[in-house]
Amino acid sequence: xxxxxxLLSRLQFAFTVMFHYLYPPLSIGLGLLIVIMEGMFLRxxxxxxxxxTKFWIKIFxxxxxxxxxxxxxxxxxxxTNWATYSRYVGDVFxxxxxxxxxxxxxxESGFLAVLVFxxxxxxxxxxxxxxxxxxxxxxxxxxxxxxxxxWMQTPAGYHIVGEGLMAxxxxxxxxxLVFNPSSVVxxxxxxxxxxxxxxxxxxxISAWYLLKNxxxxxxxxxxxxxxxxxxxxxxxxxxxxxxSAEVVxxxxxxxxxxxxxxxxxxxxxxxxxxxxxxSETQTVDMGIPVPGALSFLVHKDFSTPVTGLDQFxxxxxxxxxxxxxxxxxxxxxxxxxxxxxxxSLFLLWTGKLFQMRWLMWVFVFSVVGPxxxxxxxxxxxxxxxxxxxxxxxxxxxxxxxxxxxxxxVLSSLIMFTLLYALLFLLFVYLLDxxxxxxxxxxxxxxxxxxxxxxxxAISKRKSSASMMDSEVMSFRSNLEAEKGA
Amino acid sequence: MFSxxxxxxxxxxxxxxxLIGYAILDGFDLGVGVLHLFTKGDTERRISLNSIGPVWDGxxxxxxxxxxxxxxxxxxxxxxxxxAFYIPFMILLCMLIFRAVALEFRSKEPMPWWRATWDVxxxxxxxxxxxxxxxxxxxxxxxxxxxxxMEFQGTFFQLLNPYSLLVGVFNLTIFAxxxxxxxxxKTEGDLQQKVKGWVVHTTALFVVFYIMTTIxxxxxxxxxxxxxxxxPVVWLLVPINVLAIANIPxxxxxxxxxxAFLSSxxxxxxxxxxxxxxxxxxxxxxxxxxxxxxTIYSAASSQKTLGIMxxxxxxxxxxxxxxxxxxxxxxxxxxxLDKFSY
Numbered sequence: 150x151x152x153x154x155x156l157l158s159r160l161q162f163a164f165t166v167m168f169h170y171l172y173p174p175l176s177i178g179l180g181l182l183i184v185i186m187e188g189m190f191l192r193x194x195x196x197x198x199x200x201x202t203k204f205w206i207k208i209f210x211x212x213x214x215x216x217x218x219x220x221x222x223x224x225x226x227x228x229t230n231w232a233t234y235s236r237y238v239g240d241v242f243x244x245x246x247x248x249x250x251x252x253x254x255x256x257e258s259g260f261l262a263v264l265v266f267x268x269x270x271x272x273x274x275x276x277x278x279x280x281x282x283x284x285x286x287x288x289x290x291x292x293x294x295x296x297x298x299x300w301m302q303t304p305a306g307y308h309i310v311g312e313g314l315m316a317x318x319x320x321x322x323x324x325x326l327v328f329n330p331s332s333v334v335x336x337x338x339x340x341x342x343x344x345x346x347x348x349x350x351x352x353x354i355s356a357w358y359l360l361k362n363x364x365x366x367x368x369x370x371x372x373x374x375x376x377x378x379x380x381x382x383x384x385x386x387x388x389x390x391x392x393s394a395e396v397v398x399x400x401x402x403x404x405x406x407x408x409x410x411x412x413x414x415x416x417x418x419x420x421x422x423x424x425x426x427x428s429e430t431q432t433v434d435m436g437i438p439v440p441g442a443l444s445f446l447v448h449k450d451f452s453t454p455v456t457g458l459d460q461f462x463x464x465x466x467x468x469x470x471x472x473x474x475x476x477x478x479x480x481x482x483x484x485x486x487x488x489x490x491x492x493s494l495f496l497l498w499t500g501k502l503f504q505m506r507w508l509m510w511v512f513v514f515s516v517v518g519p520x521x522x523x524x525x526x527x528x529x530x531x532x533x534x535x536x537x538x539x540x541x542x543x544x545x546x547x548x549x550x551x552x553x554x555x556x557x558v559l560s561s562l563i564m565f566t567l568l569y570a571l572l573f574l575l576f577v578y579l580l581d582x583x584x585x586x587x588x589x590x591x592x593x594x595x596x597x598x599x600x601x602x603x604x605x606a607i608s609k610r611k612s613s614a615s616m617m618d619s620e621v622m623s624f625r626s627n628l629e630a631e632k633g634a
Numbered sequence: 635m636f637s638x639x640x641x642x643x644x645x646x647x648x649x650x651x652x653l654i655g656y657a658i659l660d661g662f663d664l665g666v667g668v669l670h671l672f673t674k675g676d677t678e679r680r681i682s683l684n685s686i687g688p689v690w691d692g693x694x695x696x697x698x699x700x701x702x703x704x705x706x707x708x709x710x711x712x713x714x715x716x717x718a719f720y721i722p723f724m725i726l727l728c729m730l731i732f733r734a735v736a737l738e739f740r741s742k743e744p745m746p747w748w749r750a751t752w753d754v755x756x757x758x759x760x761x762x763x764x765x766x767x768x769x770x771x772x773x774x775x776x777x778x779x780x781x782x783x784m785e786f787q788g789t790f791f792q793l794l795n796p797y798s799l800l801v802g803v804f805n806l807t808i809f810a811x812x813x814x815x816x817x818x819x820k821t822e823g824d825l826q827q828k829v830k831g832w833v834v835h836t837t838a839l840f841v842v843f844y845i846m847t848t849i850x851x852x853x854x855x856x857x858x859x860x861x862x863x864x865x866p867v868v869w870l871l872v873p874i875n876v877l878a879i880a881n882i883p884x885x886x887x888x889x890x891x892x893x894a895f896l897s898s899x900x901x902x903x904x905x906x907x908x909x910x911x912x913x914x915x916x917x918x919x920x921x922x923x924x925x926x927x928x929t930i931y932s933a934a935s936s937q938k939t940l941g942i943m944x945x946x947x948x949x950x951x952x953x954x955x956x957x958x959x960x961x962x963x964x965x966x967x968x969x970x971l972d973k974f975s976y
Binding site for chain 2: 233572
């Protein structure tokens with residue numbers, strides 16, 4: 150069998166980047182929640198928020214470590230596997246990558262040290278400042294990498310210099326490159342996706358504690374904060390997602406056609422809620438079409454045709470089945486997040502939420518949802534860009550390293566598969582350990598309800614809440630007494 | 635903007651600065667890893683790990699940034715080198731991941747077999763990574779076969795030539811010495827006395843390989859000193875380098891770990907400067923003739939990009955230096971184990 154170096158390199162890149170992308174969204178999402186929790190601690194002085202901050206920082210550190218380790222691989226792979234691509238885009242892509250290193254990574258990794266190891270070495274305010282810096286660092290790193298990726302989707306601010314094998318893109322206008330047509334909408338979409346993923350992790354772990362009747366006060370407060378964040382970001386994602394799709398429709402019509410399974414350009418283009426695109430017959434099989442809905446979403450009227458794949462030469466068409474399904478899975482999950490969080494927020498308001506054990510179980514398992522949605526969205530975006538590595542300029546098949554043999558890529562692919570399988574098992578194992586261990590209880594335990602069973606505890610919630618207040622009062626008076634002394 | 639500057643030269647120098655930053659910072663990290671198995675007992679092992687605990691991933695960021703800067707400023711050098719060194723770099727990645735994971739996971743479980751396994755993983759990965767960095771530098775000195783299309787024409791085994799392997803082992807001794815001195819700085823009591831012995835041994839080994847590598851370089855790649863004739867000021871680096879190395883045993887004798895560490899940093903920095911001065915103006919030397927060398931001009935990005943990056947660097951580097959200093963200040967002094975430690 151002839152090994153295909155392009156296919157193997159694509160598989161390796163896809164595999165390593167998908168593994169990598171399990172972690173950065175968690176860092177970004179948890180980063181936000183940690184900033185909120187530590188901010189609450191500084192504002193209220195309530196030690197429960199300190200315990201929350203400490204616990205979630207432990208989870209954060211675990212995900213961050215894996216994000217850094219798997220991230221270095223990504224930076225190397227541009228050069229090792231996609232050398233021709235690197236020569237082509239280096240002038241454009243490189244500035245963004247350098248900015249990412251200087252502005253984001255140093256900020257993140259430096260202050261992470263204070264966040265994790267600095268509890269006894271810096272003041273609470275400095276610690277809070279570090280939390281903000283780590284969060285900003287992770288946010289900035291998403292900015293630059295998404296800018297670079299968006300440039301590959303909708304190139305702008307460049308011109309082509311040289312011909313044939315020596316042709317490459319060079320910057321003409323830096324800000325046009327940074328604010329290329331898709332970067333702002335895609336960045337918003339990506340960051341919201343990260344917030345949702347982080348919030349759902351907190352929701353899942355907190356729901357599990359509530360079900361196991363452990364760390365109740367800790368879990369309720371973590372859950373509440375995460376639920377508010379999850380609801381707001383899920384709703385915002387609906388809007389961001391819509392704008393993102395509009396940009397795809399305008400600048401990458403072939404990709405949108407693949408997302409929606411539009412083979413033929415026709416009036417009143419239908420929107421398929423479900424279906425199986427069939428490239429042989431150029432139809433969507435067993436689908437549920439909503440007539441004219443896609444025309445409406447793209448053109449704001451029900452009849453104008455949406456550009457179909459028949460408008461593109463055969464060699465410029467992306468695959469359809471994979472982007473179609475991934476895109477639909479992402480949207481279905483997005484709607485699920487909105488439904489789940491809105492209903493739960495209402496139930497929280499009525500005070501019934503924590504009594505609904507089945508709903509807590511739903512939250513425990515819903516953590517996989519944002520992981521799948523984020524991965525699916527990226528698969529749709531990247532496969533939908535094919536056959537281009539830089540949209541309309543450079544084909545993926547031309548971007549691969551010329552000096553690397555297929556056998557070498559096969560070996561490294563096998564190495565990464567084994568290595569990452571091991572890493573993932575360790576990650577799950579340690580996450581499980583941390584969750585079972587739970588937040589430290591060595592500070593004065595304010596959770597007075599933990600000896601009751603779950604339902605009992607919930608019915609005692611009001612009284613426990615008022616006890617909380619008295620705890621806070623005594624904590625504050627202690628603080629003041631200390632200050633006085 | 636910056637039309638008065640040779641931006642290519644500026645970025646060659648800045649890349650050198652990043653490389654020096656990386657070698658000095660991750661150098662002691664890797665060195666601590668190289669020596670890790672010489673520590674005995676769990677407390678000593680944890681002190682060893684936690685001496686670098688808060689700073690190692692910040693140090694690794696220097697590699698990420700140096701890689702990013704190489705990609706951005708000299709994309710052809712980046713693309714050629716990374717695809718040429720495909721297999722060694724894949725092994726390097728594997729080692730860096732193992733190292734990170736070992737650090738992160740070792741102390742999370744109390745079982746002796748668990749900790750022993752990760753201790754070995756941490757040390758072996760540090761050793762292999764240190765050697766591989768040296769092998770890469772060795773190949774950049776002797777040159778690799780490059781075609782007209784800037785692509786590598788050789789094989790993996792050509793990269794494992796005797797000279798490059800020698801530089802690999804030399805680099806291992808540099809990092810081992812540097813790591814030992816760092817530990818000497820960060821420990822106290824009996825452990826510090828033990829570490830002092832390691833400093834003596836690793837420094838002796840370093841000097842042996844330093845002499846061997848210098849002779850091998852002068853014999854196999856005499857062109858490395860061609861620039862010394864052209865720019866006699868480069869000769870100044872040699873006495874600085876030698877004095878810095880000689881100052882290590884001296885400061886050890888006077889019990890000045892800080893000075894010893896500083897001397898070790900200076901000797902690493904001057905070695906990298908000598909390497910840079912030797913290959914200049916080439917980024918990657920071709921063994922198939924000068925015409926196919928990748929120079930700081932033929933491998934570079936456009937002047938516009940180099941200018942934009944310089945602005946980014948001018949804005950960013952003071953911040954990086956400021957908060958790197960803050961972090962090292964916060965974690966100054968001897969290693970103390972607490973419940974947040976590894």
